[in-house]
Amino acid sequence: MRSIVGLWRWRKNPLRRGTDLLEAWVALVAALLLALATPATGWICGSRINSSLQHTVRLQREERHRTTVVVTGPPKEHHHNAFDAESATDHEGGSRVLATWSAVDGTRRTGTLTAPGRRVTPGATFTIWTDPRGKPVKGPMNGDWARLNGMMAGAATTLVAAVLVELLRRLVLWRLVRRRYSRLDRAWAKAGPDWGRTGAGS
Incomplete structure (x- = not known):
């Protein structure tokens, strides 16, 4: 130090x-x-x-719930969806499938999700996290x-x-x-001109 x-x-x-x-x-x-x-x-x-x-x-553990998804078939749309970090599932890098799941209140939801693995057949199941409205979201943050x-x-x-x-x-x-150098310069300027002069007391 x-x-x-x-x-x-x-x-x-x-x-x-x-x-x-x-x-x-x-x-x-x-x-x-x-x-x-x-x-x-x-x-x-x-x-x-x-x-x-x-x-x-x-808060996330209270608001987000784990539910089981059932694959019903391939996705209907073929266009690329923009990535949404909040609504993405935890199975990034898998295959896109059409699936159904239940919200917390028991209502059925249908949508396109990313399933784990490259080859997923109809009837296969996996789990996702959903918000209170049944929308897929990321899992809760780890403590x-x-x-x-x-x-x-x-x-x-x-x-x-x-x-x-x-x-x-x-x-x-x-x-x-x-400040020290400034004082030294002033002292030098004051005393310097008299150095070596006869009768200057040097």
């Missing part, structure tokens, strides 16, 4: 400048932020995202997947926060160095 390097400037030294002490404070604050604030920020962000995703998981995404978001937030702290520390130190 490079911010710790500036802590040596806490030492008492007659040559220590005011900017040296300020640099030590900056290093201390940056070290505390990196050790405490950035992990806390990542944990809070990850927890909130995980909580939101877990809420979505619970472990939601938890993993929360952890990844928390880690990413921690990393971003640490980078921002380090960039801010470097910016402050850059300003301090500029």
